[in-house]
Amino acid sequence: MIETDILVVGAGPSGSLAAKEAALKGANVLLIDRKSEIGSPKRCAEGVSKEGLKELGIKPDPRWIARELDGVRLVAPDNTNVFLDTSTIPIPEAGYILERKVFDKHMAMDAARAGAEIMIKTNAKSLKRIDDGFIVEADHMGEPIEIKAKIIIAADGPESRIGRMAGLKCNTPAEHMESCVQFEMAGVDMVNNQDISLFFGSVAPGGYVWIFPKGDDIANVGIGVLKSKTxxxxxxxxxxxxxxxxxxxxxxxxxxxxxxxxxxxxMSDRIGDNILVVGDAAGFVNPLTGGGINSALESGVYAGIVAAQAIEDENYSKRNLKEYVKLTDEHIGKNYKKYNAAKAYLLSLSDEELNEIAAAFKDEEFSEVTPRSLIKRLIKVSPKALLKLGKLF
Ligand SMILES: Cc1cc2nc3c(=O)[nH]c(=O)nc-3n(C[C@H](O)[C@H](O)[C@H](O)COP(=O)(O)OP(=O)(O)OC[C@H]3O[C@@H](n4cnc5c(N)ncnc54)[C@H](O)[C@@H]3O)c2cc1C
Structure with a gap:
């Protein structure tokens, strides 16, 4: 039986940062992932916020940056473009296009350098609660193994099972799971290959189509839709x-x-005795953009710090892990309410309304956009917006 203080299940951005942070704070950490190659295959359009990385002290490395972006192009159903410049407007998930297959590996390498042990091709299959933690049954390189841990950090992504196996109510109802498909393509003739492009309206019911440039003619071209809308x-x-x-x-x-x-x-159920849930597994995804890399990284950092402190305290109770909920609510969750409201508004608009709004904004020189100034402008452009926004705010 393998024994560790902290077992991190999943070496995506959230898991690797959690493992790194906990190891830096002196805990004994094991990071496992079921994949043969960390980061591959990717399931991501790879857009990430520059500021977000900076705040976490992650220095941009040309080995994992495919493209640095200038801005965002919003495209209405009638193909009217509205350009937003990221140097003047902070836009979430718009700064770099990553090479996730390289980025995820580098984040795991940093965890290893901090002292975490890593086991790849190791699939956590079931949990057994014991007095002072969990025993995890896993499959490692085709062989059954058992891992005993005082604390588990569940970083097992959008289809997470670990939290639920530990008795937490953390699953996303099917109607709120955006269904995404993407091609990485060559020969894309982009209107602007320094901007990400987002196409709204009936082209993608409940979501949007994206073109995220990775090179002059290379891009991730994808879509997210809500099954309930199509x-x-x-x-x-x-x-x-x-x-x-x-x-x-x-x-x-x-x-x-x-x-x-x-x-x-x-998800409100993000902790329990001996367990914390991070990243997509806990719903750390911007409800408006669907972007989750930055908040996965940030939630991982908080989980790593709190879990390492609990090891030092020799107290792994839910009560002693509460600081994680406080930190994530304060630094990440507080923005989600307004993003949810903005999304509800966006989804309430018909193609005609989107075209009207785009036509009114297309020549706008945006120097600063505050929610208040945007709402004022929207109401001026489309008086119907007042009715719809009124219901939301
Ligand atoms: C098509 C698509 C496009 C997206 N585009 C963007 C974007 O442009 N920008 C953005 O910010 N976000 C984007 N996202 C969301 C983003 O990919 C996620 O928010 C982010 O990867 C979450 O990181 P994570 O560490 O929580 O989980 P993941 O990156 O999903 O990592 C989870 C890891 O856990 C491992 N794992 C799972 N179960 C087990 C198990 N039982 N045992 C061992 N290992 C296990 C998996 O192998 C995986 O490596 C996109 C998502 C999709 C689907």
Whole structure:
């Protein structure tokens, strides 16, 4: 039987940062992932906020940055463009396009350098609660093993099972799981290959289509839809878009990525005795954009710090892990309410309303956008916005 203070299940961004932080604070840490190669296959459009990385002290490394971005292009159903410049407006998940397969590996390498032990091709299958922690049954390189841990950090992504196995109520209802499909494509004739492009309206019911540039003619072209808003699959919506969009109709795929994105907001059940849940597994995904890398990293840091302190205190009770909930509510969750309201508004708009708003904003020189100034402007453009926004705020 392998024994450790802290077992981190999942070496995505949240798990690697949790492992690194806990190891730096002196805990004995084991990080496991079921994959043969950490980071691969990716399930991500790879957009990340520059500021977010900076705040966590993660220095940009050319080995894992595919592209540095200038801004965001919002595209209305009638193809009207609105350009936002990230140097003047802070926009979540818009700063760099990562090479996730390299980034995730580097984050795990940093955890190893901090002192964490890593086991790849190790799939956690079940949990058994014992007096002072858990015994995890796992499959390592095809062989059954057992790992005894005082604390588990569940960093096992959007289809997380570890939290639930430990008795926590942390799952995303199907109606709030964005269904995503993406092709990495070559030969994309982008309107602007320094901006990410987001296409709204009936092209992607309940979500949006994205083109995220990774090179001059290389891009992640993907879609997220809510199953409750369409009878068609996300794949069929994306194929229709690619065939008809002038930027993608001659492009060719080199990779396909399929996955769920939990856009329901933070789960309240994020801790229990001997367990903390981080990243997508706990719903740390911006409900408006579907972006979760920055908050996965940040939640991992807080979990690592709190878990290491609990090891030092020799107290792994839920009560002693509460600081994690406080930190994540304060630093991450507080913004989700307004993002949820903005999303509800966006989803309430018809194609015609989106076209009207885009037409009014298309020549705008945005120097600063505050929620208040944006709402004022929206109401001026579309008096109907007053009715819809009134219900939300
Ligand atoms: C198509 C798509 C596009 C996206 N685009 C963006 C974007 O552009 N920007 C952004 O910020 N976010 C994006 N996201 C969301 C982003 O990918 C996630 O928020 C982020 O990866 C969450 O990190 P994580 O560490 O919580 O989980 P993950 O990155 O999912 O990592 C979980 C890890 O746990 C491992 N694991 C799972 N179960 C077990 C087990 N039982 N035993 C051992 N290991 C296990 C998995 O192998 C995996 O490595 C996108 C998501 C999708 C689906």
């Amino acid at each position: 009878d068609k699959s996300a794949y069929d919506h994306l194929v229709d878009f690619i065939k008809t969009c002038p930027e993608t109709k001659n492009a060719q795929p080199v990779e396909i990525n399929v996955g769920g994105d939990p856009v329901d907001g933070l």
